[in-house]
Amino acid sequence: MTKLMKFLSFVMVVLAPAAVWACPLCVNATPYKDGLLWAVGLLIPVPFVLAYFMYGWIRRAS
Amino acid sequence: MASRVKAADKRLKEQPKIEPAMLGILLFIVVEVMFFAGLISSFLVFRLSPIQWPPAGQPRLPIEVTAINTVVLLLSGFVFYKASQVLSEDKKGLYLSLLSLTAFLGILFLATQGYEWVHLVKYGLSASSNVYGGFFYALVGMHGFHVFGGVLALLWVLVRSLMGAYSSKQHLGVDLCRTYWFFVVGLWPVLFGLIYF
Amino acid sequence: MSQEHHQSFLTKYIFSTDHKMVAKQFLLLALAMAVFGGFYAFLIRWELAYPNQPAPFFGVVTPDKYNVIITLHGTIMLFFVGMPLLNAFPSNFLVPLMIGARDMAFPRLNMASFWMTFVAAILLISSFFVPGGPVAGGWTGYAPLSASSEFTGVKAGAVLWILSLALIFIASSLGGINYLVTVVTMRAKGMTYSRVPLTVWFLLAAAMTFFLAVGPILAGAFMLLMDNVFGTGFFLPGKGGEPLLWQHLFWFFGHPEVYVLFFPTLGFVLDISAVFARKPVFGQKLIIGSTVVAIALSFIVWAHHMFQTGMNPTLVTPFAITTILISVPFAIIYICMFLTIHNGSISLEPPMLWALGFLATFLVGGLTGIFLGAAGADIYLHGTYFVIAHFHYTMFPSVFFGGYAAINYWYPKMFGRMLNKTAATIHFVLTFIFFNCTFWPLFIVGMGGMVRRIADPSFYPQFSPFVHLNIFATISAMCLIATQTIFLWNFFSSMKNGKKAELNPYQANTLEWLAQSPPPHGNWGPKLPVVTSGPYEYSEPNKTEDWHTQAPSYKGEASHG
Numbered sequence: 001m002t003k004l005m006k007f008l009s010f011v012m013v014v015l016a017p018a019a020v021w022a023c024p025l026c027v028n029a030t031p032y033k034d035g036l037l038w039a040v041g042l043l044i045p046v047p048f049v050l051a052y053f054m055y056g057w058i059r060r061a062s
Numbered sequence: 063m064a065s066r067v068k069a070a071d072k073r074l075k076e077q078p079k080i081e082p083a084m085l086g087i088l089l090f091i092v093v094e095v096m097f098f099a100g101l102i103s104s105f106l107v108f109r110l111s112p113i114q115w116p117p118a119g120q121p122r123l124p125i126e127v128t129a130i131n132t133v134v135l136l137l138s139g140f141v142f143y144k145a146s147q148v149l150s151e152d153k154k155g156l157y158l159s160l161l162s163l164t165a166f167l168g169i170l171f172l173a174t175q176g177y178e179w180v181h182l183v184k185y186g187l188s189a190s191s192n193v194y195g196g197f198f199y200a201l202v203g204m205h206g207f208h209v210f211g212g213v214l215a216l217l218w219v220l221v222r223s224l225m226g227a228y229s230s231k232q233h234l235g236v237d238l239c240r241t242y243w244f245f246v247v248g249l250w251p252v253l254f255g256l257i258y259f
Numbered sequence: 260m261s262q263e264h265h266q267s268f269l270t271k272y273i274f275s276t277d278h279k280m281v282a283k284q285f286l287l288l289a290l291a292m293a294v295f296g297g298f299y300a301f302l303i304r305w306e307l308a309y310p311n312q313p314a315p316f317f318g319v320v321t322p323d324k325y326n327v328i329i330t331l332h333g334t335i336m337l338f339f340v341g342m343p344l345l346n347a348f349p350s351n352f353l354v355p356l357m358i359g360a361r362d363m364a365f366p367r368l369n370m371a372s373f374w375m376t377f378v379a380a381i382l383l384i385s386s387f388f389v390p391g392g393p394v395a396g397g398w399t400g401y402a403p404l405s406a407s408s409e410f411t412g413v414k415a416g417a418v419l420w421i422l423s424l425a426l427i428f429i430a431s432s433l434g435g436i437n438y439l440v441t442v443v444t445m446r447a448k449g450m451t452y453s454r455v456p457l458t459v460w461f462l463l464a465a466a467m468t469f470f471l472a473v474g475p476i477l478a479g480a481f482m483l484l485m486d487n488v489f490g491t492g493f494f495l496p497g498k499g500g501e502p503l504l505w506q507h508l509f510w511f512f513g514h515p516e517v518y519v520l521f522f523p524t525l526g527f528v529l530d531i532s533a534v535f536a537r538k539p540v541f542g543q544k545l546i547i548g549s550t551v552v553a554i555a556l557s558f559i560v561w562a563h564h565m566f567q568t569g570m571n572p573t574l575v576t577p578f579a580i581t582t583i584l585i586s587v588p589f590a591i592i593y594i595c596m597f598l599t600i601h602n603g604s605i606s607l608e609p610p611m612l613w614a615l616g617f618l619a620t621f622l623v624g625g626l627t628g629i630f631l632g633a634a635g636a637d638i639y640l641h642g643t644y645f646v647i648a649h650f651h652y653t654m655f656p657s658v659f660f661g662g663y664a665a666i667n668y669w670y671p672k673m674f675g676r677m678l679n680k681t682a683a684t685i686h687f688v689l690t691f692i693f694f695n696c697t698f699w700p701l702f703i704v705g706m707g708g709m710v711r712r713i714a715d716p717s718f719y720p721q722f723s724p725f726v727h728l729n730i731f732a733t734i735s736a737m738c739l740i741a742t743q744t745i746f747l748w749n750f751f752s753s754m755k756n757g758k759k760a761e762l763n764p765y766q767a768n769t770l771e772w773l774a775q776s777p778p779p780h781g782n783w784g785p786k787l788p789v790v791t792s793g794p795y796e797y798s799e800p801n802k803t804e805d806w807h808t809q810a811p812s813y814k815g816e817a818s819h820g
Binding site for chain 2: 364365368432433436437439440441443444445470471472473474475476477478479481482485489490491492493498499500501504508511
């Protein structure tokens with residue numbers, strides 16, 4: 001495989017993961033696919049915001 | 063020995079810069095925020111999916127009454143803020159009446175929520191038939207449970223205030239209760255917007 | 260004076276608010292639960308090597324009992340052995356002593372935390388005595404197995420399991436809040452953050468990671484409880500629910516949780532290697548920085564547990580990248596550990612042996628993790644014993660090598676007597692050998708394709724080439740469990756018969772070695788120590804002694820005229 005091919009396949013994995021996914025039965029097996037993606041995306045920043053807030057509070061108070 | 067230790071510590075003690083109890087309650091609220099973040103995120107899994115929401119045949123949620131109820135809760139938060147402000151000016155009488163008003167508004171909120179629940183159960187919004195009803199009861203119920211805890215703390219602070227425990231110099235208990243109450247109050251508009259619309 | 264100090268049996272040993280007694284309670288609870296967990300491990304291995312033959316002390320491990328046993332083994336070992344042994348016990352014992360405080364910030368909360376953990380343990384054990392028996396859905400409690408009784412036939416057991424876990428999570432987060440508040444507000448004079456020993460730093464890192472991660476699993480437990488009790492269907496596809504949601508909530512907590520069980524050990528190992536190599540810890544600031552990065556990354560790697568589950572494929576590549584990225588901060592910490600020992604004058608006392616054993620074994624666990632973090636390789640390895648081997652190569656060194664290192668190192672301070680050194684060394688050597696003999700074969704078996712979570716491998720002819728390896732692993736596991744009796748004997752008999760310990764038997768710098776052994780109520784004499792130097796100033800040039808304590812002006816109890 002040339003370097004270009006390697007690069008293109010990596011791009012494809014990132015951009016269209018469903019197309020290269022090896023488990024044809026799993027994809028779209030749930031009607032809540034998009035909901036899970038968004039819910040996960042919204043949950044990820046919460047602990048960071050909280051940790052930053054606590055760090056700031058302790059810094060300010062001491 | 064213990065008394066000796068205490069006396070020695072008193073001499074050495076510097077005024078602590080951070081109030082441990084305040085830091086403790088803030089960290090506790092951090093855990094609570096993560097708890098509700100988990101619940102809300104679970105709710106969004108269904109809300110943001112391309113399915114019919116609410117499902118067919120569900121009773122309409124009482125948006126108007128709950129909107130008024132939201133204002134009641136927000137008002138209680140504002141009254142609590144005012145109460146701790148007048149406490150710092152040592153206006154004890156005004157402080158006591160404002161704090162009682164806060165507790166009354168909190169109880170009013172809880173009573174209205176309970177009244178709505180009874181009606182919704184009667185109209186057939188069931189927790190077990192689908193996820194929609196389950197999330198309504200889970201989110202509103204969990205928030206109600208926290209308001210209940212907040213009201214208990216408020217009543218405790220009220221009793222202590224009647225006994226004259228707090229003043230402009232000593233108000234840690236009031237501050238702790240206020241911090242928790244603000245969390246409970248601030249959480250509700252978010253849940254209201256998510257569940258009822 | 261003695262009147263004030265008098266305590267009844269109940270307030271001294273049972274409802275104690277003294278941080279050292281709470282720590283010992285947690286330690287004993289962890290050891291007691293480890294006996295249960297170890298027995299279940301024995302039953303699991305027995306069934307895999309000798310399927311359908313009656314196991315000693317138990318009888319035939321039928322497939323339904325096997326499901327119960329693997330569930331309880333995981334639950335007990337992680338939440339009732341790992342967390343008390345690596346978080347609650349050392350945090351309670353060491354945090355006030357190492358920062359020069361008299362007790363925790365909230366001593367009564369501390370006591371409540373222990374008793375909630377105790378009740379949680381009782382709830383879990385009591386599920387044996389309810390109709391349907393204990394939960395059988397695996398320690399991850401994957402829905403819908405855990406959400407409805409129609410799959411495993413367990414209802415009351417599942418409810419008790421959820422309640423027990425929720426209770427220990429609440430107890431541990433209250434404990435974590437307590438440790439963090441203690442370190443922020445109660446450090447002795449001169450104990451700046453850069454002079455706080457790394458053990459305390461890592462215990463804090465673990466506490467912080469825990470209470471930031473625990474919320475979603477509590478929410479999940481609440482919803483799972485509603486599914487079981489009120490018949491909601493959050494996780495049941497039949498009612499429009501989504502089982503994957505439980506996995507997200509579980510692993511959002513579950514992955515940081517393994518770091519919660521790993522950070523304290525890093526702290527112990529760094530402190531112990533500095534003392535027994537007589538060298539400063541290499542790159543203290545670098546280690547703390549790497550830890551912060553590792554904590555941050557630990558919250559965005561969890562979906563690598565779910566590559567196989569039909570999760571949205573858009574999430575796969577980002578999570579594979581973060582998973583492989585997280586090995587960078589840990590590699591930095593690891594290299595700092597090696598550079599700490601490098602060129603030191605090493606004395607192979609038992610705590611140092613455990614620390615070195617941890618370095619050797621955890622490396623295998625860490626490196627095999629990269630195989631599983633890469634989504635492509637994970638698809639083939641995830642369902643096999645490779646995962647079991649990887650997981651035990653990370654968790655066993657963390658929990659047991661790290662736990663034994665801490666117990667061996669701080670035993671003189673806890674009980675005022677030394678452990679028997681010969682017995683401790685034999686215990687280490689045998690544990691190290693048998694641990695590797697137990698779990699190394701499982702890598703081979705897993706690569707060969709033997710599937711996990713199956714009670715009777717003889718049922719599947721394709722697993723027949725692995726019979727001998729399985730028997731070898733089982734015999735090693737039995738020897739491994741038997742070896743632990745050496746430790747138990749040593750631990751309990753040395754409390755009475757051990758050599759009297761000096762104040763500072765290892766010539767260590769940190770503050771806890773200034774207190775009496777065991778430290779009295781209130782830890783310090785009339786005056787608190789005043790800290791003037793860092794924790795790792797060993798073998799400084801132009802000094803006669805190769806160590807000096809962090810608080811040289813502290814005179815202890817004796818100074819009072």
